Amino acid sequence: QVQLVQSGAEVKKPGASVKVSCKASGYTFSIYEIHWVRQAPGQRLEWMGRVNGDNGNTKFSQKFQGRVTLTRDTSASTAYMELSSLRSEDTAVYYCARDTYFGDGLDIWGQGTVVTISS
Amino acid sequence: DIQLTQSPSFLSASVGDRVTITCRASQDISSYLAWYQQNPGKAPKLLIYAASTLQSGVPSRFSGSGSGTEFTLTISSLQPEDFATYYCQQLNSYPRTFGQGTKVEIK
Numbered sequence A: 001q002v003q004l005v006q007s008g009a010e011v012k013k014p015g016a017s018v019k020v021s022c023k024a025s026g027y028t029f030s031i032y033e034i035h036w037v038r039q040a041p042g043q044r045l046e047w048m049g050r051v052n053g054d055n056g057n058t059k060f061s062q063k064f065q066g067r068v069t070l071t072r073d074t075s076a077s078t079a080y081m082e083l084s085s086l087r088s089e090d091t092a093v094y095y096c097a098r099d100t101y102f103g104d105g106l107d108i109w110g111q112g113t114v115v116t117i118s119s
Numbered sequence B: 001d002i003q004l005t006q007s008p009s010f011l012s013a014s015v016g017d018r019v020t021i022t023c024r025a026s027q028d029i030s031s032y033l034a035w036y037q038q039n040p041g042k043a044p045k046l047l048i049y050a051a052s053t054l055q056s057g058v059p060s061r062f063s064g065s066g067s068g069t070e071f072t073l074t075i076s077s078l079q080p081e082d083f084a085t086y087y088c089q090q091l092n093s094y095p096r097t098f099g100q101g102t103k104v105e106i107k
Helices: none
Strands: A003-006 A010-012 A018-025 A033-039 A046-052 A058-060 A068-073 A078-083 A092-099 A106-109 A113-117 B004-007 B010-013 B019-025 B033-038 B045-049 B062-067 B070-075 B085-090 B102-106
Touching: A003 A092, A003 A106, A010 A018, A018 A092, A018 A113, A033 A068, A046 A068, A046 A078, A046 A092, A058 A068, A078 A092, A106 B045, B004 B085, B010 B019, B019 B033, B019 B085, B019 B102, B033 B062, B045 B062, B070 B085
Parallel strands: A010 A113, B010 B102
Antiparallel strands: A003 A018, A018 A078, A033 A046, A033 A092, A046 A058, A068 A078, A092 A106, A092 A113, B004 B019, B019 B070, B033 B045, B033 B085, B062 B070, B085 B102
């Protein structure tokens, strides 16, 4: 079945970087975009950016510009999100999600990756 | 950035109630709006896209309407599994912002 499976929980120190993976299966990876959304404890969903599965083109929220890198490996049907210069406010659940073919909603979601920033 | 404001932020209702949640956009987004349901500790689930199109597999008691700057999500008869938090998201432009959420709890 169509699914996205993310890498496991991470604990990082302030100033470090984290890289989360998102492996797709059950569909043609290159046809769709993968979006990244995070949710801090008790907070709303926050859109971070997206990567085009075919050409690797990216778009980011200005909030994360310069700190986030989105990549994909089409041979592995996997997308990656790397966030650098981590601070305590980055403690959150990070989700990858597939955009619909026409770009009108996120129809398949990964299970989420908990990232905890603690000294 | 386009701001989305949901109302109410919290709603207490009973099984069988008709429930309506509103999402207002800070500028015209045509029909580029989606609705999601999120249960605690789970990933969101797409319910409605293009403002009023029901995602495959979603029960017909869910419906969406609106265009421009004002949108609604309606649950015609609330079921026990519908007690969750609901978010709207605009897909008109980047960044693809979300509303602050509406938590639906049991009265």
